[in-house]
Amino acid sequence: MMAGSHAKTPVTVIGGFLGAGKTTFLNHLLRNGGERYAVLVNDFGAINVDASLIVQHDGTTMTLANGCVCCSIGDGFLETLGKILDNETPFNHIIIEASGVGDPWRIAEIALVEPGLRLNAVVVVADAARISGLLVDARVGDTVRNQFAHCNMVLLNKVDLLTRAEVAAARADVAALRHGMSVVETTQHTLPDLPNGAQATVARFTAIEAGDRADHERVFRRWSYRRNGAFDPAKLERALSALPPQLLRLKGSCRLAGDALASLLQMVGQDWALSPAPDEMASQDDIMLVGVGTDALPDVSILDTILDGALIDTSQTHITNADINRSQAELTL
């Protein structure tokens, strides 16, 4: 038997722009795959929120911190891959979730520098409602189009939220990017399994061209917002709609006045939703949100001020009924 030839661990990279549904797809694979996966998650935000949204599974989940992996061909990434390969109990498959601004192919190339790996597939998730606009967006269009440059499969996601004509238009825009690309229409409930080995024969890369490739660290900006306290739901609604359009994505956990449990806030463009936060998200701060914006994102102090306006007035909420009774008692003395 030729050493190493039979033992290469397959790698699948999941890409797609901010908010497309990458983590949802990943969780679907982990719930249904029945394999021992090593999952690597690269959030662009300052705090790895996605890692805390990934379901428990038999394998392991690791976060790739310190910025966009595809831009910082850092030792950290290869070191992490090395650790996975050296693990006593081998993993059947490595799944890497690229950051929402990252180039999944570039991550695949870096991964393939490691001789113990072979590329299984690059899957790109696209939000059917937003992809046509994103592809031609002056600010982010380049980044979005690049994500499709070498993928095997596109999941045109959330099609149940659109009319047939809208889905057909989105599909045509994606299909026009590259000839012969496989585009699969999906909803949150009809996600496919991993494609199997479509790129098993791709040659291993020995060098990574630097060239004039975009530096996502410069093209996009981060914002993180941490506070103790809670949001007033009505004020939060107003604050979110007051955030500037340069903010592309905002997500994380927060507290709402009157709620005992934390909420997960997910905002893509101007659309946002609140849902119960998973237990894994528990953080030291009551409110921990991370945002990603274009390089024209206003100063974080401006963004902070907008969200601060949605906080309940803590000087008042700390006055309890007991305080009121006591002060009334003092008044009658």
Ligand SMILES: [Zn+2]
């Ligand atoms: Zn990058």
